[in-house]
Amino acid sequence: MRVRATIDGQTVWQTREVSALSGGGAGGQGSLTVHIGLGDAAQAELIEVYWPSGYTQSLTNQAADQYLTIVEDDGGLVSGYAYLDANQNCQRDAGEPGLPGRVMEVLPGPYYVTTNDSGYYALSLPLGSYTVHQVAEPGWQQSCPAAGSYSLTASAQGQQLLGNDFGSQALCQGPELSVSLGFTAFRRGQENSGSYTIHNRGPEAASPLSLHLDLGAAGFLSGASLPWDAVTVLPDGGRRYSWDLPSLPAFGQLTIQLTDSIAANAAEGASLDILATATTSGPACATTQATASFSAEVTGSVDPNDMLVYPAGIGPGHVIQPSDTLYYRIRFQNLGNAPAARVEIVDTLPATLDLSTLRFIGKSHPGVESVSEDGVLRWVFAPIYLPDSLSDEAGSHGFVDFAILPQAGLPAGTRIAHQAWISFDYQAAIATPPVFRTLGLRNGEVPVEAEVWVSPQPVETTGLVSVRIPGTPAVDLPLEQVDLYALDGRYLQS
Structure with missing residues (x-):
């Protein structure tokens, strides 16, 4: 320069x-x-x-006398709004709200981007010609543009292609609730952070609104950005935290930041389950109640920048079924000594995952997510001003969640592995430890039905394990391998 x-x-x-x-x-x-x-x-x-x-x-x-952050201009920046076109005039008038969470697809590519809480989207593209359209949303009918999409050409570096707006009308006039949960690591004996987000994606207010958060016996809330109105003890020893609110406006969002504590004597590896419920008594488009659940293991010390995937799978190979939806969480923490103004997460999906089934589920902070044609997921939080762990340990954490299915037709034994990269304020990216899952039986294959006999019971030091397949002659053959699991699915030994 x-x-x-x-x-x-x-x-x-x-x-x-x-x-x-x-x-x-x-x-x-x-x-x-x-x-x-x-x-x-x-x-x-x-x-x-x-x-x-x-x-x-x-x-x-x-x-003079300032710091500048300079980022390379892109080939072209396409942007616009998704909005409620209440009067069907194909222009966004005063009082017509933006629609959050709408997905825009750009072809060729494909590239994907979702609208933010104001209904705004922006996506950087290489030079070339493109078509932009809005992915259909259940319960909504697109009314604008008349052609259904926009044809654009990015012909110069730094070109801005503005005003690519999409108007829609609601097919139902009631509220439409959805709930999402997100937590950082459940570290025993320590406080951890999380969030409970309620969306009303309908064109009318949800009124009144009742919220419940059920937390397993190993944990309890020590704080919330919106104080709860009541707490009750559940039959299993867990706790239910309740909030009673007058309403949640149309297209509104409420996020309650939570601080949870895990008992110091909680068993490492134990599962902690959380259930969130939002209920409205008024007429609703889909249902008067929305729920979300979250489950994770209680841990000791953990890498604060990591990737988790559920289901855990069986055994050391983390074997899953081809039909299992994989739920990923990428967690990050600012371990510096000053707030981070910008956080970027990049995750290149392997070809073994079906990009067409990708769903962005949630994130800890306001930001923009996008997907490139070659399966590169990107989250940008700017400005985020994420506190450093020295001045605010609980507030220094964040996360993103997404879900996706494996590609169809993959053979048993296929390994699905990848990792993410996290950067703070344009510093060198931090790689998360890789995670993997292994596909088990192919679709259509049937496992052998067998009887497993263990004696004596209980086993103290030495036991006998035998396998009998009903309807077949008894044959004295050694077992090549026996894998032992706990009742909760945890692998013990082979």
Whole structure:
């Protein structure tokens, strides 16, 4: 990069190379920060950045005495709104709200992006010609644009393609509730953070609104951003936390930030189950009640930047069925000594996962998620101002959730493995430990029905295990391998 400024009456050009090893200032090793001295100049008249892609980006008349974050312009930025077209005039009028959570597909690619809480979406694209359309949403009918989609051409670097709005009408005029849950690691003896989010995706308010959160016996809430109205003890020793609210407006969202504590004597590896329920007594589009559940193991010390996947699967190979939906959670934590203004998560899905079945489920902070044509998932939280763990340990955590199915027709034994990369404020990305699952039986195959005999019971030191297949002659053959599991599915030994 190079910078032009008038210093002591002279036009001066200064050049810097920016790399992971050339940053200036204290602790410059590994930094992407450079410092430019401007003397008595009040501004940098021109900043030119020469990106590795070959693109030259220019900024003019930038004031002195400031830090600038410069990100490479994309080929084209397509953006717009999804909104309620109440009067069917194909334009967003005052009082017509944006529709959150709508999915836009861009072809060729495909590329995907979802609208934020205001109904806004934006997606960066390489140079080329594209068609943008809104993925159909149950209970809604798209009314605009008349052609059903937009045809666009990104012909120049940094071009902005604005105003690609989609109007829709609700087929039902009642509220439509949905619930999502998210938690960081359940660490025994420590406080952990989570969130309980309720959406009303319908065009009318949900009134009144009753919320319940059932927490297993190993845990309890120590705080909430919205204080609960009541807490009761459940028959299994768990607790139910209740909130009674007058209403949740149309297209509204309520997120309750939670702080939970796990008992110090909770068994490591034990399962902690959480159930959330939102109920309205008024007429609703789909149902008057929405639920969400969450289950995870109680842990000791954990890597704060990791990826989890459920179901856990059976045995050391984490064997699952081809029809199992895989639920992924990527967790992150700011372990620095200052708040992080920006967090980005990138997860490249393996070809063994079916991209067409992808569902974004939830996230801990407001942000934008997108999917590229080659299955690269990206979440960007900016600005997020995520506290550092030294000043606010509980607030330094975050997460994203998504669900997806394996590709159909994969053979038994196929391994589904991947990992995510997390970066804070453009620093070098942190890789999560890889996770994997193994496909079990092919669709259509039937397991052998057999009787397993163990004696004596209970086994103290030595036992005999035999397998008998009904209807077949008895044959004295050694078993090649016996895998032992606990009643809750945990692998013990072979």
